[in-house]
Amino acid sequence: MNKYWEIISKSYSDYWNYLKQSVLFELNWENYFYGLIIISLVVWGLEIAFPWRKNQSIFRKDFWLDTFYMFFNFFLLNLIVLIALSNTTAEAFNSVLGIFGLSITNFQLFDINTFPYWLRIAIFFIVIDFVQWYTHTLLHKYEFLWNFHKVHHSVKEMGFAAHLRYHWMEPVVYKSMKYIPLAIMGGFTAQDVAIVHFFNIVIGHLNHANINWDYGYLKYILNNPKMHIWHHAKELPEERRNGVNFGITLSIWDYLFKTNYIPHSGRDIEIGFEGDEQFPNDFLHQELYPLGKKNAS
Template identity: 30%
Template sequence: MRLDERDRPLRMGEGRISGYLSIALGTLSVLAVLCFMFPDYLTTPSLRAGYNIPLMRKLLAAGMIFSAGFGVLTFILNRQKRLGALGIMLTLLAMYLGGSSVQVGPRYDAPGFIGLDWFILDLLASAATFIALEKIVPHKRDQPILRPDFWHDGRYFIFNHLAIGIFLFLGVRTMPSLFSWTINADLQSWFRTLPGVVQFVVVLVTADIMEYATHRAMHEVPVLWRFHAVHHSVERMDWMAGSRLHFLEPVVTRMAVMLPAFILGASDTPLLCYIVWAGFQAGLVHSNFGLEFGPLKYVVATPLFHHWHHGSDREAIDINYAAHLPILDRLFGTYHMPADRWPAQYGVVGNPLPKGMWRQFLYPFQRTPTNIVD
């Protein structure tokens, strides 16, 4: 397959959709089997504790059946046989390694881990949810799922998910040593007596105040902007676009955002609900989902709100910093969301960023960054 074919819109009956699905599910099946074999090295400890293993085995079996099925369908359509063959080979490899009845590997007490399980589960859940939303009510009707730069942002998605161990190590694990002086046992035990819903709301509001402050600093302090500009170099918005983040940005922002919950000592369930909600909303606000949510759009951050943040028109510069609550931007004078239209274009004015993930990682550290204009 020629490289430029990857960016061509997908059409039904060509065999490319079934071919890609077969390869994607086959790859995820192989990776899932490896997670079963080497849990200490490849899975996220906090997730591992809550897994329902029989359910995970059923999910893996379903992935393999669909991978093989889509592979066969590609052959029936009599097109793109190489895609179908690759998908079927990956399914056979997953079966060879043990398939859905693979033995769970021994404990090694690994010093670190790669978040392969988080990558598989988040990719499946996000793709299923957001591709459906983007197809049902698209904002840009003519934008294909595999739009230009989709694979570029996909690389960020993979990297940032696999590096979750490093993020957790740098963020959550170093937090106790850096901020232990902020802990007040009386405050924490009082906070834990509050109802879960109240704890969730307090965590959400305080996290978003921290998000607002760090996000605004990244726009207004020139040296920080060079890191954050990577995220703003996105020119086509969809659920995958939000993954484009400089490696160091999530390390700093996640630590800042979780700091109030850490000081307050929030209970596990409200904290988990916040993390799930924040992950879902991050995908939603970047997605090519055209629903405007009526009056709700003034209460919670929606695609319309965050698309304006990514706009490159003059009126869209340095606005809408909140991740969850637009009221913060109203309070601090940075709110901008015309009710009747979306931004005309997205990206960084002048396109100063280089192409490619590794070159974008180096961009903030370069004295005279290369000016590559599309």
């Protein structure tokens, strides 16, 4: 038990130091704090310069709530619980494997660090994006998970910051699903993770932004605002009731697995979900909402 307390304590101290170094400009390329701010300001500027829904306010509905979610989920959540939970879970998993004389390295099929740099980044990005796409489909398929995911779909006007409005349970699910694939491929450097993560943030912000872009032929590869708006559509055909356009960064998975759906311009469609009129409007009650539901998978 002492071992786990040490892991928890070190997780808190390490992440606090990292966060402090980020704010004080003591980090360079791995500075997510100012990286997020810069990306957000640039995409917000694009929304202002090239609005798709021209009657939507610059400070749209729930703008400040989503801004709070953005910083809470990206930084404070890690400090409060996520890093400590991740590290202790990994240790517990390794301990269980140890009972059977195994370790996480037994699952490693190859060491991706022996690959050329460009190939290592490409494989890491593609594999992680597919796992996230599949995980996203599960959030819509099972009622238990959907009740957590409703927080993200409670957005009523799309804008860049809506990208990071989600319940704290979601990253727990995503990280759990990514654990084994990452173990199979071996380790990645912090710089690898930062490059992919920053790219995903840019595309995720753009997907939710009030921008009239679909990237031309690249729309079949990259998720985009005109595609993602339909993921948030309040009304979908019965055969699509479990959702559409699940892509996180890449749209190609939706085209490959026939979950793509763009019947027409979605500029003025209503977004949300059935019954969202009764969904809480504030952060605390949105976070507590799934815990009060009687879920059935």
